[in-house]
Amino acid sequence: MALKHRPATWPWYLLLAAILIGLVAGLWVATKRVHYEWRWERVPQYFAYRAEVPQESPIAGRVSAIQAVGALSRVVVTPADGGAPVVLPVETVQVAVGDTLDQEDSVGDNHEWRIGPLTQGLWVTIWISFVSGLVGLLIGLITGLCRISDNPVLRGLAVIYIELIRGTPLLVQIFIFYFFIGTVLNLDRIVAGIGALVPHPT
Numbered sequence: 001m002a003l004k005h006r007p008a009t010w011p012w013y014l015l016l017a018a019i020l021i022g023l024v025a026g027l028w029v030a031t032k033r034v035h036y037e038w039r040w041e042r043v044p045q046y047f048a049y050r051a052e053v054p055q056e057s058p059i060a061g062r063v064s065a066i067q068a069v070g071a072l073s074r075v076v077v078t079p080a081d082g083g084a085p086v087v088l089p090v091e092t093v094q095v096a097v098g099d100t101l102d103q104e105d106s107v108g109d110n111h112e113w114r115i116g117p118l119t120q121g122l123w124v125t126i127w128i129s130f131v132s133g134l135v136g137l138l139i140g141l142i143t144g145l146c147r148i149s150d151n152p153v154l155r156g157l158a159v160i161y162i163e164l165i166r167g168t169p170l171l172v173q174i175f176i177f178y179f180f181i182g183t184v185l186n187l188d189r190i191v192a193g194i195g196a197l198v199p200h201p202t
Contacts, residue, residue, distance in 0.1 A: 045116055046117055046118040046119075047115075047116045047118055047119050048113060048114070048115055048116055048119060049113070049114060049116055050111045050112065050113055050114075051111065051112060051113075051114045052092075052110075052111060053109065053110045053111070053112055054106040054108075054109055055075075055088050055089075055090045055107055055108050055109065055110055056104045056105065056106055056107070057077050057086070057088065057101045057102075057103065057105050057106075058086060058103065058104075059077060059079050059080075059083075059086055059101075059103060060079070060080050060101060060102050060103045061077045061078050061079040061080045061085075061086075061101055062077070062078050062080070062098065062099065062100050063075060063076070063077055063078075063095050063096065063097050063098060063099045063100075063101065063107070064076045064077070064078040064085060064097065065097060066093060066095075066096075066097055069089075072089045072090065072091060073089070073090055073091070073108070074087050074088070074090075075087070075088045075089075075090055075093060075095060075108060076088075077101060077107070088107055088108070089110075090107060090108030090109065090110055091108065091109060091110050091111055092108050092109040092110075093108045094106060094107060094108045095107045095108070124190070127190075128193050128194055128197060129197070131194050132193075132194045132195075132197040135194065135195075135198050139198060143158050143161060143162060144158075146158035147159065147162070173196055174196040177192055177195050177196035178193070178196055181195070182195075
């Protein structure tokens with residue numbers, strides 16, 4: 001009995017390697033033609049950044065003194081009516097001694113750490129996922145009990161609900177819930193997102 005000859009597979013591996021090399025070369029040529037300059041130093045600010053918070057004068061008056069205390073400066077504002085002066089600690093001074101200020105005029109800036117949009121978006125995503133998971137668990141439990149119920153009305157409603165949710169794409173459900181139901185009922189966008197992302201009952 002003659003042994004079957006296995007066809008050589010190395011040409012296919014060679015073809016696969018050629019395709020991958022061609023893809024890498026094409027991407028490299030495309031990136032060189034785009035002339036895009038990656039600014040990686042800007043990435044950290046999308047996670048956290050130091051924001052400039054203006055320090056406003058609570059009274060109208062005149063800047064009587066500026067005292068440097070370590071990294072901070074104290075701007076002394078004397079009220080126009082001759083009352084007790086107000087001391088405002090700032091990191092960056094934007095006024096000079098003798099300047100006249102109105103109420104809520106900025107005398108300088110302070111810096112404080114704030115979360116960036118990516119960190120805030122991550123937190124909102126986790127929060128929406130957690131709440132929608134709990135709501136989906138409750139809805140799935142109720143729907144499952146109705147599905148195995150002897151009552152034909154409850155069983156029929158459960159079947160219709162399950163088939164309707166399973167039979168439509170999630171993106172369509174999000175659009176309907178957010179732009180139609182959310183607009184008609186004037187729902188908050190977080191509430192609309194939680195309602196649209198409730199898991200499908202099984």
